[in-house]
Amino acid sequence: MFESLSDRFDAVLTRLRGKGRLSEADVDEALREIRLALLSADVNLRVVRDFVTRVREQLVGADLAASLTPGQQVVKVVHEELRRILGGETLRVTFAPRPPTVVLLAGLQGAGKTTTAGKLAAWFRRQGRQPLLVGADLQRPAAVEQLRILGAEAGVPVWSEPTDPVSVAARGLEEARRLGKDVLIVDTAGRLSVDEELMGEVRRISEVVEPHYTFLVIDAMTGQDAVATAEAFHKALELDGVIITKIDGDARGGAALSVKEVVGRPIVFASTGEKQADFDLFHPDRMADRILGMGDVLSLIEKAEAVVDQAEAERAVARLQEGSFTLEDFLEQMQQLKKMGPLSGLVGMIPGLPKEVRNAEVDDDAMKPIEAIIHSMTPEERRNPAIINGSRRSRIAAGSGTTTTEVNSLLERFKQMQSMMKGMANLPGMGRRMSKSATKAARRSNNKKKKRGR
């Protein structure tokens, strides 16, 4: 189901996944491809337009989640939007205080109403309910017989009589009350297209049974026609929701992805095959997972859980305390800065630091020249800043577009930081406590890495 859409999304997102940062052109290109993917999945034009607009707004305005790469960010936003257009939350079916809870099924010919009536009956049975099926389709001679077979399979009685659909429905309701049934499921006749006669009949049935739930059964494989049908029925009947059938045969997904947005009513149940077990409540989140491919979404959750890589930060603290913290580490920390929050967070984890130091503000803009300076150093210089003499200083300043004074000041501050760390590690009692927690942190972080690598 939804294979072609899934494949196209996969192609778009695979291309983005590896990227460290997304240019505006990358975003435009991705949105263009997402738009095409949705259009070729036969999603309603307006729904596609809204979808793309909303994704763009979130990617552009965004304060992007710290723990995600830009590619993952796109996956996250697209996932959320898919979930939203699929209806957001799964609908909870509640039961009438005065039984029976009446469910009326309507729809076009061949949409799957009768099969669905049987599946629904079996579903309610699984919820511990006692349903009664009513065959109010007297159009097709075999319709009631078909329902009886399905009812028997579900272990649910079927009531009907050869009078007319409206009185069958009314009498069926009385029967349910008499038998103490708590759910009544009414199967109705379908026609080839929406017409006055069909609408008139369902409306009259609806008036006599006063359903708690009026569900329209639509065939996913008919795409946008199913959505148009749903609009027409909703005008005449006030639908509570839609039951979508045959999504096992629907590679595109257009009806499922459009109906909620266009009609304003959610998909409540979905049918994924001919057997009674192939039927369940519709879960927008799981469907979105499926469309995007589980792998992506799982890794997304994993990432989101690791919002700030605590272990990474703790490891850096450990190295600070050992005195083995180099300018390279400093640079790495800085690159992780946006991910980790301010450097003050890192400093804040060190036990025993004075408040003034702990609360030191770290300003993003102030970081840029520092980053440039470290980038202009050789690896050797980053590991051992002591070798940076006058001529190296000028070269670094020129390479980073800064001045030798700025280079000096960075080196000076780095030296102070190192000696402060060393000094703290040597305070009585402090060193041991700190290095112990540092070792623990390092171990935790290594374990985590191993787990992830698996």
Ligand SMILES: Nc1nc2c(ncn2[C@@H]2O[C@H](COP(=O)(O)OP(=O)(O)OP(=O)(O)O)[C@@H](O)[C@H]2O)c(=O)[nH]1
């Ligand atoms: N593959 C698949 N087939 C389904 C599904 N739901 C229903 N069908 C098949 O679709 C056909 C029509 O189903 P019915 O339940 O008879 O449809 P209906 O809406 O009651 O049709 P009328 O009573 O003639 O209006 C049957 O062959 C069903 O087996 C589904 O989810 N997947």
Ligand SMILES: [Mg+2]
């Ligand atoms: Mg039928």
